[in-house]
Amino acid sequence: MKITTVTLNNTKSNALKYWALLLLFIFSNFSVQAQDTIIVTNHVIDAQLKNQIFKYPVNYTKKHIKDFTFTELSYEYQKNQFARKQIANEINSYQFLSQGYYTTKSKWNFFGNLSLKKTDEKDLGWVLSDDRSEEQEVILPHYFYVPRKANWTNQEYKIRGGLSKDITNHISIAAKLHYNTGKYSRNLDPRPEIISRKIGGELQLGYQLKENHKIFALVGYSRSDKDFSYKYKDTHSNVEGNPDTYLRFNIGYGRIINYFKSNYYNSTRFLYKENQNKMGLGYNFSNKSTKFTVLYYNQKSDNNFYSDVFDNPDNERLTIKTTTNHAELFALHKWDKKEIKTTLKFDKSKAQNYDLKNNGYNYKNSLNAISWLSAVSQKTGSHIDYLFGLDVLYQKNQYNDIMATNDIEINSLNTGIFGSRDFSFGKSKLNSTVSFNMYFPLPSKLEYYDTSGGTNAAFLNEVIIHDYVVSTTNYVAPALRLEYSYPVKNNKTVVFFTNLKEKIALKKQNDYNAIINTNTTYWIQCGVQLNY
Amino acid sequence: MKKKFLITITFMLGLLIQSCSNNDDEALKLVNLTITLKYDDTFNNLATKKSTVLIVNNETGNKYTVESDNNGIAQFNQILPGIYSVSATKVMHSQEFTETFGYTPTETEVNFNGAEASLVVNTETTPINITMKTSKVGDFVIKQIYYGGSDTKKGAVFRDQFIEIYNNSNTTQYADGLYIAQLYGTNVTTVFAYTLSTGQFDWSKSEEMTIGDDANKNYVYASNVVQIPGNGTQYPIQPGKSIVIAQNAINHQSNYIDNTGKSVSILSPELTVDLSTADFEAFLGTYSGDLYQFDIQNPAVPDLGIAYWGNGNNDLILDPSGRQSFAIFNMNTAEFASLKKYKNPKGDKNLYLQIPSTIITDGVELTKDLGSGLVPKKLPAQVDGGNTYLPSGSYSSKSVMRKTKTTIGGRIILQDTNNSTNDFVETKANPRGFN
Numbered sequence: 001m002k003i004t005t006v007t008l009n010n011t012k013s014n015a016l017k018y019w020a021l022l023l024l025f026i027f028s029n030f031s032v033q034a035q036d037t038i039i040v041t042n043h044v045i046d047a048q049l050k051n052q053i054f055k056y057p058v059n060y061t062k063k064h065i066k067d068f069t070f071t072e073l074s075y076e077y078q079k080n081q082f083a084r085k086q087i088a089n090e091i092n093s094y095q096f097l098s099q100g101y102y103t104t105k106s107k108w109n110f111f112g113n114l115s116l117k118k119t120d121e122k123d124l125g126w127v128l129s130d131d132r133s134e135e136q137e138v139i140l141p142h143y144f145y146v147p148r149k150a151n152w153t154n155q156e157y158k159i160r161g162g163l164s165k166d167i168t169n170h171i172s173i174a175a176k177l178h179y180n181t182g183k184y185s186r187n188l189d190p191r192p193e194i195i196s197r198k199i200g201g202e203l204q205l206g207y208q209l210k211e212n213h214k215i216f217a218l219v220g221y222s223r224s225d226k227d228f229s230y231k232y233k234d235t236h237s238n239v240e241g242n243p244d245t246y247l248r249f250n251i252g253y254g255r256i257i258n259y260f261k262s263n264y265y266n267s268t269r270f271l272y273k274e275n276q277n278k279m280g281l282g283y284n285f286s287n288k289s290t291k292f293t294v295l296y297y298n299q300k301s302d303n304n305f306y307s308d309v310f311d312n313p314d315n316e317r318l319t320i321k322t323t324t325n326h327a328e329l330f331a332l333h334k335w336d337k338k339e340i341k342t343t344l345k346f347d348k349s350k351a352q353n354y355d356l357k358n359n360g361y362n363y364k365n366s367l368n369a370i371s372w373l374s375a376v377s378q379k380t381g382s383h384i385d386y387l388f389g390l391d392v393l394y395q396k397n398q399y400n401d402i403m404a405t406n407d408i409e410i411n412s413l414n415t416g417i418f419g420s421r422d423f424s425f426g427k428s429k430l431n432s433t434v435s436f437n438m439y440f441p442l443p444s445k446l447e448y449y450d451t452s453g454g455t456n457a458a459f460l461n462e463v464i465i466h467d468y469v470v471s472t473t474n475y476v477a478p479a480l481r482l483e484y485s486y487p488v489k490n491n492k493t494v495v496f497f498t499n500l501k502e503k504i505a506l507k508k509q510n511d512y513n514a515i516i517n518t519n520t521t522y523w524i525q526c527g528v529q530l531n532y
Numbered sequence: 533m534k535k536k537f538l539i540t541i542t543f544m545l546g547l548l549i550q551s552c553s554n555n556d557d558e559a560l561k562l563v564n565l566t567i568t569l570k571y572d573d574t575f576n577n578l579a580t581k582k583s584t585v586l587i588v589n590n591e592t593g594n595k596y597t598v599e600s601d602n603n604g605i606a607q608f609n610q611i612l613p614g615i616y617s618v619s620a621t622k623v624m625h626s627q628e629f630t631e632t633f634g635y636t637p638t639e640t641e642v643n644f645n646g647a648e649a650s651l652v653v654n655t656e657t658t659p660i661n662i663t664m665k666t667s668k669v670g671d672f673v674i675k676q677i678y679y680g681g682s683d684t685k686k687g688a689v690f691r692d693q694f695i696e697i698y699n700n701s702n703t704t705q706y707a708d709g710l711y712i713a714q715l716y717g718t719n720v721t722t723v724f725a726y727t728l729s730t731g732q733f734d735w736s737k738s739e740e741m742t743i744g745d746d747a748n749k750n751y752v753y754a755s756n757v758v759q760i761p762g763n764g765t766q767y768p769i770q771p772g773k774s775i776v777i778a779q780n781a782i783n784h785q786s787n788y789i790d791n792t793g794k795s796v797s798i799l800s801p802e803l804t805v806d807l808s809t810a811d812f813e814a815f816l817g818t819y820s821g822d823l824y825q826f827d828i829q830n831p832a833v834p835d836l837g838i839a840y841w842g843n844g845n846n847d848l849i850l851d852p853s854g855r856q857s858f859a860i861f862n863m864n865t866a867e868f869a870s871l872k873k874y875k876n877p878k879g880d881k882n883l884y885l886q887i888p889s890t891i892i893t894d895g896v897e898l899t900k901d902l903g904s905g906l907v908p909k910k911l912p913a914q915v916d917g918g919n920t921y922l923p924s925g926s927y928s929s930k931s932v933m934r935k936t937k938t939t940i941g942g943r944i945i946l947q948d949t950n951n952s953t954n955d956f957v958e959t960k961a962n963p964r965g966f967n
Contacts, residue, residue, distance in 0.1 A: 258903025
């Protein structure tokens, strides 16, 4: 008797076909009302799409995007009260921002942005680097610090540009370049001056499997240098007897050492150098009404601290090695006048700080975040009838200073809803966007064992415990954005806008008795845009 | 084309998987350190029991103290890896000395000290041995060094510096002929071809040096040496009394006219000191033939003798950062004249006087701080097993002063374990004062 064996391969192959057919069915049903061109506006309604266009341009090589130019001048005032420690009490910033996207007749797509920002920070202590603990719960090690607060003046210039094109019927390419430079200085002893430069690029290569279906790969590289120097006008203040101005160095998060000497001719100059590599793969589906992108990339970076101005390996003292895995899903669908956009992101990164003198790592962190942003909207022409959205951010972060010794875990859930609509007054219109975020700390922990014999107690009490208490306190953050826009000649629109945002502390969710300032932190921003 | 593309994608995927592989580097660990203490050959290399051993992490300033056991072993557990300075002190009373070594010492107390600098402590560090030595016992001790000076705008800068020497014995001592040496060495622990692993000069490499490593072990090197004048019995110092040796024996709390005729105003008198009643002052005008603007001569205060002057300074200026050390010793004129002079091993032009460490009566090792300002030791461990410094820094109106140990019959006895880490504290400069 002949026995017929059904192979596993055949079964798998059939399943894939069914899945593919199902997907095609879904997408073909979405492709109802086709539009020739996607219009991107400088409004939160298009923020997700604009982000995709600039980040993954290889997926936008068809002439779907209408040319745009957004130019903005803005001023922002920020008063930080309920805030972590390594951030200024007040921040005034002035910014010029310009973004653009153009497609030539030969179907080359050019895009880029330029940002010039001047920031005046008032009363910032405990950190002498250009990192701030505003967005990040714990800033990375390798920084000098003194407790004393002082004012900073910072300038940042960022330019990014790129191009994309279908070079054959199947193959599309995109290239991006960026160059950032900044200068940061502090007005009281110790007076650090930081000059940073970052240059990098990314290549993206797409292959059209069949109509509307594309797979793509990306590779990126960037390197940044940061020159750090400091000086004391009053050198007597850099002594143990003046702990407020005695320079110290954070080698982890709580492992404090006396400041490093520079090997460079008895100077106080140091070098930071970072190399970053990125590789990823993705899939994109795109037709006139639907876009769907799923991607993954892996990024590795080495951030080295040199006790000299040269990057000679002998001078390398510490290095932070970071590995990041990022997965992202973006979907957009239009029907009638309506549009739905959603972005789901998963980020997982691990970093270890190696003490090259003592042959091992002394600090590590593990950051995990899942975020989901969705918005549904309806537009009549350029008029926003409504926009509703919600965003959710779940974070599970761990920070472990092995030598200090502390072990911190901060888990949190940040949820928000937002809405927006236009009110027309003849040719001009007023747009109002309202959002409401709520931050929930989830079960977290801070364990600390002082191996310093008490010499690092100030950093523990003033920064580590304080910030942990801030990070584990509920807050709500309502925000309002008003935009008044009216068209001027040549299809240009002038927009006056203002943003108001508050961060209101609610209930402390921890057992520490640290006293934190729970007065409301708030932002006020206003500016003008010229969009066309 | 399609095939090439797929090959490229496959290759990149391979790289991606490779890049995701785990890193198997290890975390730093707290480590143990074993230090074995033994007396030197003179005392038959016996184990040093119940000695206080202090280790200081040069990067963090963390200090750990342990007492050695009956086998002379000091065991430090769970300490941070890093670079450490080690100092061990054994204060032995005559009874214990007799029981240990079988004979009775001439002193009621004998101090033994040992030290190790720039000791790298990590998981690979093996147990270390430290030899404990005793030194010449003198009756004079350096009681106070006011090297920091006072505020550069409101005070007297470094013009008000002084050194105080104290009779710590119970009999009258004569200061006549006592030498006070400003010791010289490197300022930083950076290692060069001409230094030892501690960062201190490797004097065996100095031009014309012929005694090899003995040049480092058995000698110290002075940039300047001054001498108390007198005929041998001219300057008696009673027990519990001291002499103050001023850079300028004037009242620095008052305004005065300098040697160029300019008025010197003191804005905050409380920041400085009155040295008009000092016992001696350094006046270089006669010696160098070049009168320094602030080298004010007070005719009422005797001048020190200039026994050796090697660094070209125009006054007895002490380094306000604390990068010099100080020693006192006695020696007859002929012996002093026979001392040799050497350039430092870098070959700089100045000559430094080579002084045998065995003749040092007392010495104090200074440093800028214990961190990046750590100054390599110049004195051997038996003279000073540790170091001292001003946490308040230079121009702070502070001095390092020897601690009071006890008071017997109204006479204050100062602590002298030959370890300035233990023996000295920072205090407001106070000529003839105590803490």
